[in-house]
Amino acid sequence: MAKQGTFAKPHSTPILVSACLLGLATRYDGKAKRSQAVIDYLHRENLVPIPICPEQLAGMTTPREKTFFHSGDGRNVLAEDGHVISTTGQPMNDVFCRGAKMVLQVAHLTHCRCALLKERSPSCGVHQIYRGTERVQGVGVTTALLIKEGLDVMSEEDL
Template sequence: MERILVSSCLAGRPVRYDGAAKPVAGDLFERWRAEGRLVPFCPEVSGGLPVPRPPAEIVGGDGGDVLDGTARILTRTGADVTGEFLRGARLALETAQRSGARLALLKEGSPSCGSHRIYDGTFTGGAAPGTGVTTALLRRSGIRVFSEDDLDAVQALLTDLES
């Protein structure tokens, strides 16, 4: 059975920067949970950040640029939390590999988990195309990453992988 690395906040755990969860509703997600496919993980908490924590955004690029050392992740006050985000990304990859997960379902918009868009680094609520640092590392390692808006695509890949 294929496993799915999933952002803990999507699984209902209150680990987001604001202390909230963003649980996914829907039959597919609940079926995967009941089947034991989900491997919940929060890279930010695992990387050493508290709950709640100040919002952070990637400044100077996206998650791939953070991995390459050309962008940083900062809080609104300018505190550099790049190290914690990188540590969390590495631990997410280790967790995926240990569990055998070849796909991940991660929270869109997050500086860790965004798969299509992230906040633009200005702390004004603006979004930009790009990926979070965990998504970038997982993809570089061959793991397919989807957002919570892509449940049907996840199911299609599961069907292909298990046929």
């Protein structure tokens, strides 16, 4: 018989983690990008990963079209002076902003104050993104919103 109100209360800290880094096949190409360094880090630091994929949360399919910045980066998209587009030229700002807001909602629900996100993604990039085919300094749209809201964000390449 199930007991009521007896869930264990672990003394560990929740952290948002890009789902693809944990081995979930959430990427645009239908694949994962599992990182053993990330898994080891979470264990070592006694962190509880909260898997998030802003693009799936926004309702995008998997697989889906690849996307990149046409101008600016995530901060510019939030300020409505940058653009994310798909490879066929579809404007993606609204979808990416929706995904970012949903991730922020998850952060509030789970009391996360930090995030470990996938470098160079147009949603999750922390230090770099792609503008066209060029790799440039900048943050993804979700990263920009989390930083704006005061969360600490790092990428798998910071470990």
